[in-house]
Amino acid sequence: MNVRELEAEILREEWDHVDTAVDGTDALRLLAEHVYDAIVSDLAMPKLDGRGLYEEVGRRWPTANRRLVFVTGYAEAEEYDEFLRHSGVPVLAKPFTIADLIGAVKTAFSPA
Amino acid sequence: MVRLTPATEPPYRALVESGAGLICTHDLAGILLSVNPAAAERLGYAAEELVGRSLRDFLAPAVREQFPRYLERIAAAPADEGLMMVVTRGGEERVWTYSNVRCQDGGGPPYVLGHAHDITDIKRSDARAGAAEALRSVAQLALATAHEINNPLTVIIASLQLMAARGQVPPAAAGTVDKAIRAGEQIRDIVRNMSRITRLELSRQSPALPPLLDLRRSSDPQG
Numbered sequence: 001m002n003v004r005e006l007e008a009e010i011l012r013e014e015w016d017h018v019d020t021a022v023d024g025t026d027a028l029r030l031l032a033e034h035v036y037d038a039i040v041s042d043l044a045m046p047k048l049d050g051r052g053l054y055e056e057v058g059r060r061w062p063t064a065n066r067r068l069v070f071v072t073g074y075a076e077a078e079e080y081d082e083f084l085r086h087s088g089v090p091v092l093a094k095p096f097t098i099a100d101l102i103g104a105v106k107t108a109f110s111p112a
Numbered sequence: 113m114v115r116l117t118p119a120t121e122p123p124y125r126a127l128v129e130s131g132a133g134l135i136c137t138h139d140l141a142g143i144l145l146s147v148n149p150a151a152a153e154r155l156g157y158a159a160e161e162l163v164g165r166s167l168r169d170f171l172a173p174a175v176r177e178q179f180p181r182y183l184e185r186i187a188a189a190p191a192d193e194g195l196m197m198v199v200t201r202g203g204e205e206r207v208w209t210y211s212n213v214r215c216q217d218g219g220g221p222p223y224v225l226g227h228a229h230d231i232t233d234i235k236r237s238d239a240r241a242g243a244a245e246a247l248r249s250v251a252q253l254a255l256a257t258a259h260e261i262n263n264p265l266t267v268i269i270a271s272l273q274l275m276a277a278r279g280q281v282p283p284a285a286a287g288t289v290d291k292a293i294r295a296g297e298q299i300r301d302i303v304r305n306m307s308r309i310t311r312l313e314l315s316r317q318s319p320a321l322p323p324l325l326d327l328r329r330s331s332d333p334q335g
Contacts, residue, residue: 001267001271002263002267003263003266003267006266006267006270006271006274009274010270010274013274013277013278073258073259073262073263093262093304094262094263094265094266095262095265095266095268095269095270095296095300096266096269096270097269097270097273098270098273098274098277101270
């Protein structure tokens with residue numbers, strides 16, 4: 001089981017409809033087909049990373065990127081420090097607990 | 113020591129007397145015959161204090177045993193160059209790069225004209241840059257390792273929590289699962305501290321260091 005599959009499993013304990021995407025490009029495909037209450041994304045991803053996803057989602061669906069939550073390992077966080085400060089997207093550090101993940105997603109439901 | 117024509121002597125003399133280059137002459141036994149002010153000053157002496165003494169006396173103790181081999185080389189070949197470690201009057205060891213040539217004027221005895229540059233600061237700067245680069249490599253390796261640990265650790269901790277939340281853990285195993293979760297959280301804390309320290313090292317921010325890793329405590333099963 002990888003982290004993405006685990007995240008989906010945890011979220012399905014709380015919510016009925018949870019889809020997974022393998023990278024940012026795949027996420028954009030799903031976002032074009034459905035409306036989601038929250039988007040949980042890794043920062044470092046192949047093809048389109050979290051920053052690219054944030055910008056593209058904001059360009060296509062102007063308020064949808066406010067429903068993003070980023071999950072990150074510590075290593076790449078520095079590279080994204082400036083972007084994270086600027087965007088204000090909540091960040092969940094790995095390893096997280098179930099409560100951490102569910103709490104972060106609930107925050108994304110009602111962005112400030 | 114050098115045959116100079118009257119027309120060129122003043123500029124050449126100024127080069128030796130006032131220039132920053134470190135210049136001396138010594139005989140084939142290594143006894144200093146003349147030392148320019150820049151070289152004497154760099155060693156912390158007056159030029160007059162150096163003349164008549166062996167160049168060997170101003171080498172760092174660790175390299176003095178190499179001096180006879182240098183004398184053999186310069187006696188056998190017209191020139192010699194390399195690095196020498198000198199020690200100043202104050203005891204500081206400094207690195208000079210030298211380029212010496214053997215000369216002989218008319219029928220006089222042969223002597224050596226030495227020209228050196230003090231490269232101590234450059235060497236120290238290089239050493240500092242090398243150390244900084246090594247530290248940076250280690251820090252980057254630590255961050256990459258932390259990242260690789262965090263992914264499987266996420267799966268371990270959250271999976272165990274998920275099992276417990278679903279009631280999939282038999283009562284007899286609940287304590288063991290709880291211990292496993294806490295051990296996972298200990299690893300998480302160690303990795304986070306390590307990452308924080310290495311990030312601080314990378315950004316060269318020394319103040320407000322987080323508490324150092326306490327490996328003894330974290331390896332203690334009761335910890």
